[in-house]
Amino acid sequence: xxxxxxxxxxxxxxxxxxxxxxxxxxxxxxxxxxxxxxxxxxxxxxxxxxxxxxxxxxxxxxxxxxxxxxxxxxxxxxxxxxxxxxxxxxxxxxxxxxxxxxxxxxxxxxxxxxxxxxxxxxxxxxxxxxxxxxxxxxxxxxxxxxxxxxxxxxxxxxxxxxxxxxxxxxxxxxxxxxxxxxxxxxxxxxxxxxxxxxxxxxxxxxxxxxxxxxxxxxxxxxxxxxxxxxxxxxxxxxxxxxxxxxxxxxxxxxxxxxxxxxxxxxxxxxxxxxxxxxxxxxxxxxxxxxxxxxxxxxxxxxxxxxxxxxxxxxxxxxxxxxxxxxxxxxxxxxxxxxxxxxxxxxxxxxxxxxxxxxxxxxxxxxxxxxxxxxxxxxxxxxxxxxxxxxxxxxxxxxxxxxxxxxxxxxxxxxxxxxxxxxxxxxxxxxxxxxxxxxxxxxxxxxxxxxxxxxxxxxxxxxxxxxxxxxxxxxxxxxxxxxxxxxxxxxxxxxxxxxxxxxxxxxxxxxxxxxxxxxxxxxxxxxxxxxxxxxxx
Numbered sequence: 001x002x003x004x005x006x007x008x009x010x011x012x013x014x015x016x017x018x019x020x021x022x023x024x025x026x027x028x029x030x031x032x033x034x035x036x037x038x039x040x041x042x043x044x045x046x047x048x049x050x051x052x053x054x055x056x057x058x059x060x061x062x063x064x065x066x067x068x069x070x071x072x073x074x075x076x077x078x079x080x081x082x083x084x085x086x087x088x089x090x091x092x093x094x095x096x097x098x099x100x101x102x103x104x105x106x107x108x109x110x111x112x113x114x115x116x117x118x119x120x121x122x123x124x125x126x127x128x129x130x131x132x133x134x135x136x137x138x139x140x141x142x143x144x145x146x147x148x149x150x151x152x153x154x155x156x157x158x159x160x161x162x163x164x165x166x167x168x169x170x171x172x173x174x175x176x177x178x179x180x181x182x183x184x185x186x187x188x189x190x191x192x193x194x195x196x197x198x199x200x201x202x203x204x205x206x207x208x209x210x211x212x213x214x215x216x217x218x219x220x221x222x223x224x225x226x227x228x229x230x231x232x233x234x235x236x237x238x239x240x241x242x243x244x245x246x247x248x249x250x251x252x253x254x255x256x257x258x259x260x261x262x263x264x265x266x267x268x269x270x271x272x273x274x275x276x277x278x279x280x281x282x283x284x285x286x287x288x289x290x291x292x293x294x295x296x297x298x299x300x301x302x303x304x305x306x307x308x309x310x311x312x313x314x315x316x317x318x319x320x321x322x323x324x325x326x327x328x329x330x331x332x333x334x335x336x337x338x339x340x341x342x343x344x345x346x347x348x349x350x351x352x353x354x355x356x357x358x359x360x361x362x363x364x365x366x367x368x369x370x371x372x373x374x375x376x377x378x379x380x381x382x383x384x385x386x387x388x389x390x391x392x393x394x395x396x397x398x399x400x401x402x403x404x405x406x407x408x409x410x411x412x413x414x415x416x417x418x419x420x421x422x423x424x425x426x427x428x429x430x431x432x433x434x435x436x437x438x439x440x441x442x443x444x445x446x447x448x449x450x451x452x453x454x455x456x457x458x459x460x461x462x463x464x465x466x467x468x469x470x471x472x473x474x475x476x477x478x479x480x481x482x483x484x485x486x487x488x489x490x491x492x493x494x495x496x497x498x499x500x501x502x503x504x505x506x507x508x509x510x511x512x513x514x515x516x517x518x519x520x521x522x523x524x525x526x527x528x529x530x531x532x533x534x535x536x
Contacts, residue, residue, distance in 0.1 A: 150320030157313035160286030190245030217250030225307030291388015358483030366491025397451035424449030
């Protein structure tokens, strides 16, 4: 029996034939002369009364379902036993069995065969859907804002600490009596240790949890940061910076995985964007803060200020970030990890992407490690605070990263890489002039080209790797920060040996390497297309 509805039609069966009629207008066959009129009208009025009662029962059940959702879904509304026989009559036969998903059942519309709207179940409470994202954080939902600001604090702390000595290198060289190449190890040691520790710590996050590992990483890094101002010599300073970089590796090794597990899919891009914004803000604010504090009270006070900032961010992170609700401990064995890493390193396309990321970061690390020395010398003679403010150019990189997706959609990945290489090379050449405005414009172009190239290469890694994407991304981060470490040290050595021109030559050589790798990939792709065309 089709379920009764307020606007539906019922049927009166007379013998083997049926005649549809509206519920509000009941028509019966003329009774025989020997039968009482009241007795013959009863079969026609009883189905209508049963239909009214059934409709009322269905509306009451729907109202209860809205007040107290049923975890197993909506309960079908059926007439009481015995009513089907009275309603259909003696010659209609037994009522057909109702199965979910078939026409004529509450789950599907009998008219068009379309599924009925999904009823709200228990998963629909608190703004959570009944799909695979049920229970995950979403914008406007409980915990999402706390999670966003907690990870923003983690990003600020990580990158403020990682590059805290970069704007202070001239002051460190003068106070400790060391060369630019030796002072640059305070940056290279931190980035190099982070590069080496990302993969092991990503495996630990699978065992102990993302939130736990990030809390330990931020806490240890903040404690070490408060000890660095008391380093008696360069050796101790470099050693403490290496420990600090290794501790900070737990944040990039866990943050993306935490967001993927705890945030709804549609809100994931925005959450990751906020974390990346924290990275950019931390890298920029750390350099600016240390520059101005060092100008007033010296480089040791500047490092102490960054340490206090990192300690506050670690506490904020722990208090705000919600506990992981969707994490499952999955210990990663050394052999399985080695097989996954070996498979990624055996992929020629991934190897090329890792090399491109490292080469772009070599230029960026070299330029921003040495630019302070160039700007405090003749002919610029800028004070330490103004030199630190030069890192506001990072804002240009934020914009170019956001535009990289549109650039790839319009030009393609390889063409976008060519454009990034050309922009960076042009910026390097502009910095050779003795005009401050031209040097600043060159830094803008270098920053825009670097961030665009980095965005294209890193997104291509995630697209290329079909398995073990976390390890593929960790390998890219390792290559990326190894490039930063190598660029900082080699750029300072080149500056000490040949001045700013030597640093520019190093950067141009790295861009030639990135362009050559991209050109090789272009020719290989063209050869494959010609081979396919010939085969057809």
